[in-house]
Amino acid sequence: MQLIGGGWKWPFSLEWVLFDAQTVTTATENNFRLFVSEVEEDEPPMDSGFWLSIGCWSDKHEYLLCCDRNHSHYGVVLDGHDSHPWLNGVEFGGCYLMAKSFSEGLRLYSSN
Numbered sequence: 001m002q003l004i005g006g007g008w009k010w011p012f013s014l015e016w017v018l019f020d021a022q023t024v025t026t027a028t029e030n031n032f033r034l035f036v037s038e039v040e041e042d043e044p045p046m047d048s049g050f051w052l053s054i055g056c057w058s059d060k061h062e063y064l065l066c067c068d069r070n071h072s073h074y075g076v077v078l079d080g081h082d083s084h085p086w087l088n089g090v091e092f093g094g095c096y097l098m099a100k101s102f103s104e105g106l107r108l109y110s111s112n
Contacts, residue, residue: 007055008109016057016109027053027062035086046089049073054102064095065102077105 006020019027031053036045049071055063062080066073073090076097083094099105 010109016055018055018063018106018109019053024052024054031084031086035084045086046092047085049085049090051078051085063098063105075101077102
């Protein structure tokens, strides 16, 4: 794994990436706009938690960290496989538990 300006990147296979702070901001802002603020009134977000986009791998997987202390998934890292909690809800088949905490996720990924 190599450090890339505040983030990490595994340059092999399908390239696992942990975003730097600026990319977390941009990706989260884009998701919020796409799935929350610019949706039709009859299609509200499926989850009310606050989710940071913290990384990705391949072109279909986005790693999401729940930062909402009042949410049942607070601190959990999900893999949104062509999905996002705001789009389909947390329990939808496209959102998979990756780690029970951010630090557990880092340990998991750094061991590769």
